[in-house]
Amino acid sequence: MAFERSALTGNDIERLSNAELLVALLQRSNPRTELSRSDRYNALAIQLESIHTRLKAEPLSLIDVWSEYAATAPTPYKYSQFVNRYSLWCKERHLKRAALNTRLSIVVNHNDLQTFRKWKLSNNRQLWERAVAILAISNGDNVASISRKIERSPQTIKKWCEIYAAGGFDQLSLPRTKAQSTKSLDDLKAKKDRLIKLIHESPRLHDINRASWSLSALAKVYERLYGASISKSSISEYFQAAGYKFKKAKKVLTSSDPEYREKLSKITQILSELTPNEKFFSIDEFGPFSVRVRGGVALVPGDEIRTIPQRQKSKGSLICTAALELSANQVTHFYSSQKNTREMIKLLTILIQKYKCERKIFFSWDTASWHASKALYEKVEEVNSEKYRSNNMTPLVELVPLPTGAQFLNVIESVFSGMSKAILHNSDYQSVDECTMAIDRYFYERNITFTVNPRRAGKKIWGKERTEAVFKEENNCKDPNWR
Template identity: 40%
Template sequence: MERIPLSKSSRVREECLKGKVHCSKLAVELGINRKTVARYIKEFNEIRQLYPNQVKNVSFRLPPKKRERTQLYHDLMVLLPVLIDRAITPCLMVTHLWADYRSVYPHGYGLFWFGAHYNIWRNEHQICRYSHRRVRSISPGEEKILLIWRNAGSRERWQKATVILGSFANRPLSEMMAQVEKTRDTLLIWIDHFKTGSIALLDKQHYTTSPDLLELVRVKQENLTKLLHQTPQLHGFNRASWRVADLCVAYQQVYQLPISRSCALENLHKMGLGYYKSRELLTSPDPDFRPKLDHIKQILTHLGERERFFSVDEYGPFAIKMKIGRSFTPAGQIKTVAQAQKSKGFIIVTAALELAHNQVSHIYSYKKNTDEIIKLIDVLLIEYRDTDKLYLSWDAASWHASKKLDGHLVHINSEGYRLEHGTPRVELAPLPVSAQFLNVIESVFSGLAKAVIHNSDYQSVDECRKAIDCHFHARNAHYKKHPLKAGKKIWGSEIVVPEFNEGKHAKSLTGMRGARA
């Protein structure tokens, strides 16, 4: 019934309470239709009969009357699930469903009323446009496997299990799309695969990458990394840093293979490389970069069973105080570390990584100078007394090339000293200038920092030293017990694989931005 302002309906109610009402006169007075006044009078009489307590409540209205549904409507409600189940179109369309309905009920609803009843029923039962393609049956064995997938660590299996179980529970496709972050077509393909071939077809990888293609990509990335380790001047470019365009030209000149700018950028992104502001360089300006690198590779290629190759460097100095780092904390809480702290001391770790068996030897120093390097060499001479030759590789720090160190090497390599002490011969294989990225022990130091330095709060220098000793002891024990796994990451602590490879970086690339040219 058409509603009039509350003030006018209240006036009609008041006149009804007084007694007999003159419809025409009241309609003229209120400026409304006479029939409208009559309907409100009729409503008042029904309220007085059915709800006597609400007679004086001018805002009360009769509840809407339910329409009596015809047999044609009830037949439609029974038939709608059948129509959806036997639909063969890619998605549910009202016109197609209505045509199927009229084939059963030629004198049934027209398209308009069929669509109106169908839309109300569809919303009440959460029927989406693709409900007819849902999974209709799952065996107990398949359900058990899908539940395992849903709780497993594989994201792809979790997505597939969520979709299949959700489809079986008649969840809307749009809801599952938002949850698993996949397109509608992908979800429908998974559902069709399950309905066609069960779990086996669903779990099958429907695409394969050629091993030859994967090998080409790996070689291409290693070659790009080798070029980044060299300065552009070595390849005829008068620049201090690489541009992607120059990198492509140099790649074609050196390896006689074309590479596009987009391909180079894509591979740089995959390797985590890009342009970023830093004081550390990925290039070496040493004009003898290639001869020095070839010399080291020659030594490692022909390294004998009684020979050892060491990567030597210093870690520190670092202060003994509360350090920042990652740790498990309650949601909404942030662990804070005071910027100004009183140091409890400092530590410098001078260490050597033996590449053949992946063993670390270390000492603690108070300075970075030649004397500390000599101490480390003397430790290695005693520890590897049963070998014939030791190769030492380090960066171009001044104390690694001092006259005092040269004199000490001449002394310990003399025949008299070696016969008296039974020690091996020591030879140097220095790295190119500014080529810390080739110093393999840097990855070990990265693992050390992540394991026992970051997020620490040692109370003394001795406590910190014990933690470092324990870390290296456990690391060495692991590689002695698993020699075939030498070069693998240990406990997930080391950022990169500790092995000599000019196509890799020994330091972490954390913080590098995407490549731009």
């Protein structure tokens, strides 16, 4: 049969050996087939460059391009042969072959671009992987490479693209919620209601020796009452969802004085109308405090542990009685052995002599008993008499007490807090005299600073006080951390 289809003659058969005859028969048995293959390959080779360009530029896959090719070519390659020819062509030219699977095409809205970039930098992995996938798809990357990078299936990535295309990134960022049955929702509501009911009752009613509830106590009582266990984390989650939190009680700065507003208004009116020949003093005592090794925050090497003896022998004690003149920010102070009326009268005498050129001075202090004693009022009445003032050339004195329980409005408390923070904490004075020298120097330098530059109150080290040294109703001048 092969001989009949070949073009060999009798002379060719006699001349050729058996091996040569076999080759000749095979080569000439179907000459049209060899010619057909060559034409088919050449026809495809001409198209491969344009096919590669289209695959890179358009959302097409190889199977899409093959379908077009097979519909138009007279003798097309099968799909597997087509892919093999394309792969060899890319390999010869050192080009990256296009993915076999279908390419996704998506356009990111310009307004959404900034949000996706933030998601890409987020610590939230869910937002990060969505942003990386959407941005990569919009840049033309194939799904397979994106899937390997973010460790998500191609189906999931396609789903994100569909969600974004349909509803934007608002829908894309919605957390996945698992549907719950009606029975589960009812049980959950019953648990929450029972827990809310429990915290409204005292723990002692349930034989728990506590003044307030803890998570472990709630879990224990809940299991005892309702026969179902519940974890502390679940209790915490339920209460957070209901808006409950464990909070420490805050000390409220309030005054119980029924005339609080009237007294406050009087002080603010005096300060607003204060003339250059009038002075307003904030007065108080600091102490008594013992002279000993004191702790505090300090800069130390990382491996050093600072300690102070729990039990110490005091080197003495001090009471600093002081007055802060508000208009010039000047402190007048001395040391007292006790807090009593005699010390207040001593301070009054010092101030009327020091400010004898003024027309009037105001004294403001808290409602301690020695600040409102009969003897003190009698002394004020005496120094305000015409005879005393004419003989001593002293100013008129007016007492302006603070409301009851309103020590937080006493401006000098802020100065005391700043002094304590600066020179008493972390101190180890060897004697009372050494401590008084440090206090004297502190107030001296403070007064000099505010004399030279009074507008910069609170800007220097001795001015690092809790609040600015001015009278304001919203101030809390007394700092418990530094007293």
